[in-house]
Each structure stands twice: as C-alpha cells, then as structure tokens.
Amino acid sequence: MIIRLATTADFDQIWPIFHSIAKAGETYAYERDISQPQAFQLWMVTPRQTYVCEENGQILGTYYLKTNHAGPGSHVCNCGYMVAEAARGRGIASDMCEHSQQVALELGYQAMQFNFVASSNEGAVRLWQKLGFAIVGRLPQAFHHPTMGYIDALVLYKWLKAG
C-alpha cells in the first residue's frame, strides 16, 4: 500500500468513491447530485495537491490538501479524505491523515483545519482527536443530514509545528 500524488488518470477510480460519498450526503458539503466534471474540479484542480492510497493498482482512498484562507490565514491548510467503502476499517484514513500532516509541514504550513465535520460522523471525529486534532468550534445545526435533519457541524484544528 502506497500513498502517492494523484494523476488525472486516477480520477476514473476516484470518481466512484467520491460519487458514493457525495450522494449519501452524510459527511461532505458537496451537492448530492454533483457531476463528474464538477467533482474533478473540486477534488483534482482546486486543491494544491491531491493524493491517492493505492494497493495493486487499486485506489483505496484519496485526499486533497489546500490553503484554507489566503493572506493572514495562509499558514493553515485544509484537507479532505475519502476511503472506498470496501477498504474501510483498515486504518487508511488514519494513514492518509498522518501522511497529509507530513506533506503540510514540507509545504510550509503550520496548522491544519477541518472546517465542516458532521457531528454525526463520530468515527471520524474520534480518529481526528486521536491524531491530535481538537474540536475548536461547533456550528449549531449547520449540517443538514438526510435522515437526522439539522445537526451541528464541528471545526477541528491542529497546530503541526512543534514549539
């Protein structure tokens, strides 16, 4: 299993993962009926870098990294992670999050922020906390969940640089 920069060709395998997660509407702030070209733009073009986690030519997961805010906020990056349903429970999100923190430091970022984590996504929240992220914000009823209705969204944050 390796984590490497994504190529345009990888999107053929990324799209089914992305599509299924967006369509469910339970975790990511994307339109549930997002098109493949729109998803390509958001996942592969807008971010600063996009990575895939690959095993025997199969893409099991993917993440992007981008600058969260320009100017006075440009030392803080933002990442998003997706894991193929069949590959869950193998620690791939954790591996990608560790990898992204290393990449962030190499690119000169000092902190990482997740802007909009559905509070119902308890597994993810626990994982990010285990990896050193703190809940620094709670947005009341900011996430419209398809079955739970309006639920809180969380902001998570980690200062990456020691000292």
Add this chain to the structure above:
Amino acid sequence: MIIRLATTADFDQIWPIFHSIAKAGETYAYERDISQPQAFQLWMVTPRQTYVCEENGQILGTYYLKTNHAGPGSHVCNCGYMVAEAARGRGIASDMCEHSQQVALELGYQAMQFNFVASSNEGAVRLWQKLGFAIVGRLPQAFHHPTMGYIDALVLYKWLKAG
C-alpha cells in the same frame, strides 16, 4: 443613504476601499498585494450577491453574500463587509449587516456564518455580538497579524429563522 445591489461600474469606487483593507492585512484573509482583477473576482463574481451602501453617488461601504458550504451546508450563508475609512463610526457596518440578514432570509438561507474574524478586531466582534451573532469557534493562532503576530481567529454564527 441607500443600500443597493452593486454594478460592475461600482467597482471603481469599491476597489480603493478593498485595496486599503487588504493591504493593511489586519482583518481580511486576502493576499495583502492582491490585484484589482483578483479582487473583482473575489468580491463581485464569486459571491451570490454584492451590495453597496451609497450616499450622493459616493460608495461608503460594500458587502457580499454567498453560500458558505454546498449540499448539506447550503442553508448557511456567509457575508463580508467593508466600510470606507472616511465613513467609519456612522453605523454603516451595522446597517449593512442588518440588511444582509434580511436579504439572506429572502434568498432562503436559515443561518449566517463568519468564518474567520481576527480576534484583534474587537469592534467588529462586539458589533456582531450586539446583532445576535455568537462566537462558536476559536481557531488558535490561525490569523497572522502584521504587527501582533499569530493571533486567534473567531467563527461567528447566527440562526436567522425564528422557530
């Protein structure tokens, strides 16, 4: 004094306001050396709507309104307000914020969020709180202030709909 939708021609008067605020680097997460075309894109094109506050043909302030997150977050909008230096202290930010809340409701939004308020911007924070916004997040050292160094940024939030 009226608040009305901005036209492309208004940007001639908006740009000096925007430029001076961005250049100072004390409040907005824009590049301090942002160009006029980039600013036009960010303030006039990307947002859903942009307004100006005008008196006798003079633009005293401006604000944008946009959807903060797509899909499950699309019922929450985001706004940014700028007031010309010569027009400060006249309640124009307050008037624009009240106006934007009305517009937001008319457009079908249910809440408004400010994502990245420099904690040093105490006047603004007090004003938003007076207008019903709550501090729902604190991002440690997420704002790099030109003289104060790394300071916290705040997330403010208000549910607009009653009931």
